[in-house]
Amino acid sequence: DIVMTQSPSSLAVSAGETVTINCKSSQSLFGSVRQKNYLAWYQQKPGQSPKLLIYLASTRESGVPDRFIGSGSGTDFTLTISSVQAEDLANYYCQQYYDTPYTFGAGTKLELK
Amino acid sequence: QVQLKESGPGLVQPSQTLSLTCTVAGFSLTSYNVHWVRQPPGKGLEWMGVIWNTGGTRYNSALKSRLSISKDTSKSQVFLKMNSLQTEDTATYYCSEGIAYWGQGVMVTVSS
Numbered sequence: 001d002i003v004m005t006q007s008p009s010s011l012a013v014s015a016g017e018t019v020t021i022n023c024k025s026s027q028s029l030f031g032s033v034r035q036k037n038y039l040a041w042y043q044q045k046p047g048q049s050p051k052l053l054i055y056l057a058s059t060r061e062s063g064v065p066d067r068f069i070g071s072g073s074g075t076d077f078t079l080t081i082s083s084v085q086a087e088d089l090a091n092y093y094c095q096q097y098y099d100t101p102y103t104f105g106a107g108t109k110l111e112l113k
Numbered sequence: 114q115v116q117l118k119e120s121g122p123g124l125v126q127p128s129q130t131l132s133l134t135c136t137v138a139g140f141s142l143t144s145y146n147v148h149w150v151r152q153p154p155g156k157g158l159e160w161m162g163v164i165w166n167t168g169g170t171r172y173n174s175a176l177k178s179r180l181s182i183s184k185d186t187s188k189s190q191v192f193l194k195m196n197s198l199q200t201e202d203t204a205t206y207y208c209s210e211g212i213a214y215w216g217q218g219v220m221v222t223v224s225s
Contacts, residue, residue: 001174040212042158049207049215050158061213093158097212100171102148104158 002026002096006105012113013084021079021108023094028074029057031098038098041070041079045090053092054079084110115139117147117208117216124222125198131221135191135208142166142186146211149182149193151204152218159204164191198223 003026013019021041029037037057042050052061054070057077069080081088089112094105121133135147142164149161162172164182172180176195184191191208205218 044158049218051215052213055212095158095160095212100160100163101173102160102163104160107157 001101002029002099002103004094004096004103004105006094006108008108009106010109010111012111014113015084015086017084018080018082019084019110021081021092021094023072023077023079023105025075025077025096025098029077029096029098030074037073037077038096039070039072039077040095040097041068042093042095043088043090044093050093081110086112115210115214117210117214119206119208119216119219121206121219121221123220124224125202126225127199127223129198130194130196131198131202133193133206133208133219133221135193135216137189137191137208137210140210142184142189142191147182147184147191148209148211150207150209152207153201153204161193161206200224 005024007022029039039057041054043053044050053064053068058070067082071078089110092108116138118136125131144166146165148163152158162182164170164184170182179196181194200223203223205220207218209215
């Protein structure tokens with residue numbers, strides 16, 4: 001199974017700050033056929049289902065604000081949230097969908113400082 | 114419009130079998146895959162398994178001996194059955210179409 005190591009587990013921020021969440025996979029998520037990395041980022045607020053933010057490592061889902069930026073390739077990936085807003089306070093998860101089981105990172109809780 | 118909705122009992126007794134249904138709309142189960150993911154209270158997400166559009170299945174190895182996923186394409190329904198439930202199986206269970214579309218989830222408590 002591919003192990004996803006996500007850090008930090010929690011992050012205290014002030015509105016307007018830029019934050020970075022990291023996700024490292026135990027093997028490459030790069031698919032040679034489509035030349036893409038099979039890595040997704042989700043936002044989850046209490047009592048809600050996960051919401052897809054980023055897929056293929058860096059493609060923003062429709063309707064997601066452009067302050068959410070996904071980057072990385074191979075085994076190292078990053079979610080950057082620029083100018084954090086109060087509505088961004090939530091849990092964030094990475095997930096690889098390169099191979100089953102489609103494993104998740106342990107999550108990052110974004111809190112208000 | 115793609116929609117998924119989970120349904121099932123909110124309470125299951127230890128050692129019993131959990132049966133959940135995911136009813137989908139806006140897409141055909143003959144063309145798209147459906148995954149099951151669960152989340153214990155206050156914890157992270159765990160991928161449980163998938164039923165491919167072809168009808169084949171793949172399961173999380175930690176659950177494989179207890180888990181079964183099937184579907185009825187004519188009714189647009191996917192079924193999850195998991196036996197020998199324990200208290201640590203208490204969780205919100207989600208079905209999803211790939212990565213983009215998720216159901217609202219159903220909370221299942223395992224308790225006597």
